[in-house]
Amino acid sequence: xxxxxxxxxxxxxxxxxxxxxxxxxxxxxxxxxxxxxxxxxxxxxxxxxxxxxxxxxxxxxxxxxxxxxxxxxxxxxxxxxxxxxxxxxxxxxxxxx
Numbered sequence: 001x002x003x004x005x006x007x008x009x010x011x012x013x014x015x016x017x018x019x020x021x022x023x024x025x026x027x028x029x030x031x032x033x034x035x036x037x038x039x040x041x042x043x044x045x046x047x048x049x050x051x052x053x054x055x056x057x058x059x060x061x062x063x064x065x066x067x068x069x070x071x072x073x074x075x076x077x078x079x080x081x082x083x084x085x086x087x088x089x090x091x092x093x094x095x096x097x
Contacts, residue, residue: 002087006053017080019046020073023059027066
């Protein structure tokens with residue numbers, strides 16, 4: 001899953017991608033948390049830590065009692081997906097060698 005450090009905070013790439021993907025898919029932090037086996041509070045704590053590290057919001061609550069990704073959150077989801085895909089391909093190639 002990988003781990004990067006942003007402003008002295010460890011950010012788990014795989015878990016962050018899964019959380020953002022769940023929010024994008026379900027338009028809900030509670031739905032994403034349920035999908036990942038997290039509590040609602042734990043999911044929000046991860047989001048707040050990520051936002052603190054980035055200095056900008058990655059999600060926003062909607063008027064319809066849901067949550068959606070901000071443009072930054074959507075871009076981060078895409079970038080993490082590409083990065084994790086590259087890691088997986090490299091590890092698969094290494095495993096075949």
